[in-house]
Amino acid sequence: MTKTKLRLPDRKVKVTLRDVALHADVSESTVSRIMRDEGLVAEATREKVMESVRALGYVPNRIAGSLASLDSHLLGVVVPSLSNIVFPEVLQGINAGLRGSRYQAVISVSDYEMDHEEALVRGILAWQPKAILITGFDHTLATRRMLDQSGVRVVEMMEIDSAPIDIAVGMSHRKAGYAAGRHLIERGYRRFGYVGHDWTSDRRARQRYDGLSEALSEAGLSIIAHAIADGPSAIGAGKRQTAVLRSMADVDVAVFSNDDMAVGGIFHCMEAGVSVPDQLAIFGFNGLEIGRELPRPLSTIRSNRFLIGQKSIEAILQSTERPTIKTTIDTGFEIFPGATA
Amino acid sequence: MTKTKLRLPDRKVKVTLRDVALHADVSESTVSRIMRDEGLVAEATREKVMESVRALGYVPNRIAGSLASLDSHLLGVVVPSLSNIVFPEVLQGINAGLRGSRYQAVISVSDYEMDHEEALVRGILAWQPKAILITGFDHTLATRRMLDQSGVRVVEMMEIDSAPIDIAVGMSHRKAGYAAGRHLIERGYRRFGYVGHDWTSDRRARQRYDGLSEALSEAGLSIIAHAIADGPSAIGAGKRQTAVLRSMADVDVAVFSNDDMAVGGIFHCMEAGVSVPDQLAIFGFNGLEIGRELPRPLSTIRSNRFLIGQKSIEAILQSTERPTIKTTIDTGFEIFPGATA
DNA sequence: CTGTTAGCGCCTTCAT
DNA sequence: ATGAAGGCGCTAACAG
Numbered sequence: 271m272t273k274t275k276l277r278l279p280d281r282k283v284k285v286t287l288r289d290v291a292l293h294a295d296v297s298e299s300t301v302s303r304i305m306r307d308e309g310l311v312a313e314a315t316r317e318k319v320m321e322s323v324r325a326l327g328y329v330p331n332r333i334a335g336s337l338a339s340l341d342s343h344l345l346g347v348v349v350p351s352l353s354n355i356v357f358p359e360v361l362q363g364i365n366a367g368l369r370g371s372r373y374q375a376v377i378s379v380s381d382y383e384m385d386h387e388e389a390l391v392r393g394i395l396a397w398q399p400k401a402i403l404i405t406g407f408d409h410t411l412a413t414r415r416m417l418d419q420s421g422v423r424v425v426e427m428m429e430i431d432s433a434p435i436d437i438a439v440g441m442s443h444r445k446a447g448y449a450a451g452r453h454l455i456e457r458g459y460r461r462f463g464y465v466g467h468d469w470t471s472d473r474r475a476r477q478r479y480d481g482l483s484e485a486l487s488e489a490g491l492s493i494i495a496h497a498i499a500d501g502p503s504a505i506g507a508g509k510r511q512t513a514v515l516r517s518m519a520d521v522d523v524a525v526f527s528n529d530d531m532a533v534g535g536i537f538h539c540m541e542a543g544v545s546v547p548d549q550l551a552i553f554g555f556n557g558l559e560i561g562r563e564l565p566r567p568l569s570t571i572r573s574n575r576f577l578i579g580q581k582s583i584e585a586i587l588q589s590t591e592r593p594t595i596k597t598t599i600d601t602g603f604e605i606f607p608g609a610t611a
Numbered sequence: 612m613t614k615t616k617l618r619l620p621d622r623k624v625k626v627t628l629r630d631v632a633l634h635a636d637v638s639e640s641t642v643s644r645i646m647r648d649e650g651l652v653a654e655a656t657r658e659k660v661m662e663s664v665r666a667l668g669y670v671p672n673r674i675a676g677s678l679a680s681l682d683s684h685l686l687g688v689v690v691p692s693l694s695n696i697v698f699p700e701v702l703q704g705i706n707a708g709l710r711g712s713r714y715q716a717v718i719s720v721s722d723y724e725m726d727h728e729e730a731l732v733r734g735i736l737a738w739q740p741k742a743i744l745i746t747g748f749d750h751t752l753a754t755r756r757m758l759d760q761s762g763v764r765v766v767e768m769m770e771i772d773s774a775p776i777d778i779a780v781g782m783s784h785r786k787a788g789y790a791a792g793r794h795l796i797e798r799g800y801r802r803f804g805y806v807g808h809d810w811t812s813d814r815r816a817r818q819r820y821d822g823l824s825e826a827l828s829e830a831g832l833s834i835i836a837h838a839i840a841d842g843p844s845a846i847g848a849g850k851r852q853t854a855v856l857r858s859m860a861d862v863d864v865a866v867f868s869n870d871d872m873a874v875g876g877i878f879h880c881m882e883a884g885v886s887v888p889d890q891l892a893i894f895g896f897n898g899l900e901i902g903r904e905l906p907r908p909l910s911t912i913r914s915n916r917f918l919i920g921q922k923s924i925e926a927i928l929q930s931t932e933r934p935t936i937k938t939t940i941d942t943g944f945e946i947f948p949g950a951t952a
Numbered sequence: 953c954t955g956t957t958a959g960c961g962c963c964t965t966c967a968t
Numbered sequence: 969a970t971g972a973a974g975g976c977g978c979t980a981a982c983a984g
Binding site for chain 4: 296297298300303315338
Binding site: 327330334335337358392509537541560 | 668670671672673674676677678683693694696699700702703706715716717718719720722733734736737738739757760761845846847850874878881882900901903904905906
């Protein structure tokens, strides 16, 4: 038996930069430069090396790379949910903004639990991201402190009614609620009902409600009946709570916490033979596709979810160092008159 | 001026394991053990160290940790889209399955572009994940080779009609289409129309169509009219194509590529005053909430998206080493009779 | 129960 | 245009 050093030769041996360097008979740094196409390299050398790369099936190890360069090229993203379609839409905007850049988003879902969010943020920071995009202003104290002290860029998405840690990108939900109120008052509605879902986890719905109340109050009006579902927003919940609302008071318009709930309201009216908007007007929030395609387009407020994601990325890429001044970016909203109110 | 060594003392100096060790007057490995709570440590030492951790605001660097331990605890996930709600639902299942485990999912979106998917997979593999969950069986040759050679666990999600690289978790779309056909034939329908969307990016819709055709063919029937939208599935597209279909032939049932399209069909009928299912029956696929809450519940086939995500994680966690045998997990489907067909 | 010693795989000066 | 040397921050044996 020859004196060969024992190795584990089989398939699973991961091939490293060094293996490529040996195979191509150049130094590791040359291979490194080529893999990152940075610095000058002779065309002949490059080809020789790339051949070795292919031959060995080399895949660079970004973990080692990030450690050495102290730059992970990672962005952390935290959203509360994926079942509410608005958040996937924000993610699409993020994705679109990231195309072509060398950054990579790492998405986490908090399920509307602030403690879980805290754990997620801690876990994300451990990956040394260049930035964190998080939903809203509601975080535990520890989360806020971690984000602040991390020194990385922080975008708080969806709303702009508070002071951000670094950057806020979104719209004023309070103003949206107010605008809805003004709009409906001008259209002659006076007997307002409200159909909503659990506010404890969705403070922005609450803010819209507050804005609505303010507009009504200024006009000497108020919301005369409320029907609130326990759980998250959903079509079925909207349907059931609309029935509840109608049994409570004779309202001429129902304002919903969002389009999902409002679509449920429409379906209830269809089933109950209630004419919309003559007997009951319906107003939502978000501007989802389903609302637009209903036989009678849903009256609602369009929020620009995709734009929020996109602008967030733009803001970060503009400068990956956190400046001393805080930024707020208003992506606006727009009343969509529709035909249900 | 005293002879102090110049440092950059300000906030941004990242604190490392070593800083904590020095501060607490223990060795680095002790701190390391405590941070990972692994191995035995005296309670007194632990507290002393944790105090230093808090005092310094130490956040472990997982990049360095992963490099040293050769274990990233990362799972790569690739879905084609987030706008089609079924994929967020799969992600929720993944998330649920991951809760409590020490793995973290990194999600990427291919936008139904196989070349982009290839780039994503390459990028993910560079992070040395323990597994990759990818959608479907349609990948570029290079993607397939990378996945195969990587040696990591690979789950191909959503469908099970082909041989997987490692694990397949999903349902037979061909059988679902076939079942829909049988069901509708038994209910007496004979003049079949089909409303669909772009097949090139959604091969599973095509498989359901093939299954449907097969069932019809066995009964001596066939699809007598097709209306296909160019773009992706959407309510609006379903609505418009239903109008097209009705102008083409006098069908008594329209089978849709999925529930989004089918809901559009329902809306078209409402607007056009077409009675469902008497004048036109409508059948979808997926079993989305909206279908169930319609005044007349949508007849459809329930797929178990959440379960697919969950089972995929289970399969991986069961053994993070790729075995030689391939596994297929059928998450099934179920006809939901509804009231539109 | 705690410390020591080597790396993990790559990048970044700095030479040459 | 290329190479050599020294880390990046942490973990993994092994001692003790």
